[in-house]
Amino acid sequence: MKNPKVSIIITCYNDPDIIKAVESAANQTYSSKEIIVIDDGSNDEIKDLIANLKENVDLIITQENKGQSKARNNAIKSSSGEFILNLDSDDYFESSFAEKAVKKLIENKDYKVITCKARRFDKNGTIDIFTPSGGRIDSFLFSNAALGSSMFRKIDWERVGGYEEELPILGFEDWDFYIKILKEAGSAFVLNEVLFNYQVRPGNTTSRIRNQRVTKFKLIVKNHPELYREHHVALVGHLFKRLKRAEEEKNRRENSFDYQLGNKILMPFRSLKRILWNKK
Structure with missing residues (x-):
């Protein structure tokens, strides 16, 4: 053959x-x-x-x-x-x-x-x-x-x-x-x-x-709507998992030493900005 x-x-x-x-x-x-x-x-x-x-x-x-x-x-x-x-x-x-x-x-x-x-x-x-x-x-x-x-x-x-x-x-x-x-x-x-x-x-x-991964994934879903309707439970679970990861990353960033230090340094300038804005 x-x-x-x-x-x-x-x-x-x-x-x-x-x-x-x-x-x-x-x-x-x-x-x-x-x-x-x-x-x-x-x-x-x-x-x-x-x-x-x-x-x-x-x-x-x-x-x-x-x-x-x-x-x-x-x-x-x-x-x-x-x-x-x-x-x-x-x-x-x-x-x-x-x-x-x-x-x-x-x-x-x-x-x-x-x-x-x-x-x-x-x-x-x-x-x-x-x-x-x-x-x-x-x-x-x-x-x-x-x-x-x-x-x-x-x-x-x-x-x-x-x-x-x-x-x-x-x-x-x-x-x-x-x-x-x-x-x-x-x-x-x-x-x-x-x-x-x-x-x-x-x-x-x-x-x-x-x-551009989020944008591209959206286009993939739009190109195969029947597939993602069939797997809607998995799709919802995936999206919530992404949201959870984003929230955890945000919390890690906000609790980091660098972020906290930057907040303390910038706090007086933010207070001054609010004061000047309220005087207008």
Whole structure:
């Protein structure tokens, strides 16, 4: 029986690190694969760099800058593989990931997404090891439980209509996509190995969305209203838990020595301000 093909989709926007990403795709021990690079409106220097990678790339697609979701969807439309593996241009996989992920998808039809442990690193080296929780839809209600770069079946991508292109959910496209895949059935399986390397850089998507988590979660809920109505008890519990954490943090801050000292220092100035205001 012929091994199913894996289409490795690498999206790039003005990123010279794409060389490492393409190398990691080409070095996958799983032989039945194709590598597709989609250039999402990069400058001429990066376009030339991508062109020079053609020996290790089966297809290069160029488009105007339209964002990661549209880039991924366009590349997947042009793919011929049964399985899809997304990869951002500044990250890379260990060589055995595709082989091990395909094995799991073949073994168990219930698995819809295959992910793994990740080494987070920056220019100074390893930061930490991150382990996504995986699991069924319950695990994805309040946070993404799989890496953005994971493997899934193309038929599932087709079934749910691909990645969301219209909602302003920068950096949450993967989470939204996995919810669409898993909300009817299936689970995400986590390979118990560090097979992915995620680069943490100032200005990358994760850095830019860190302070927008509440807004983004609100958009996720609005995009899947029937799901969160079904799990309304869990949603209410989650929101009250967040409120409790915020209240505890506020109390810790107000009871801290620095806060109390600052209050004492500022008290005379506040009293003077009230006096002057009442005289007006």
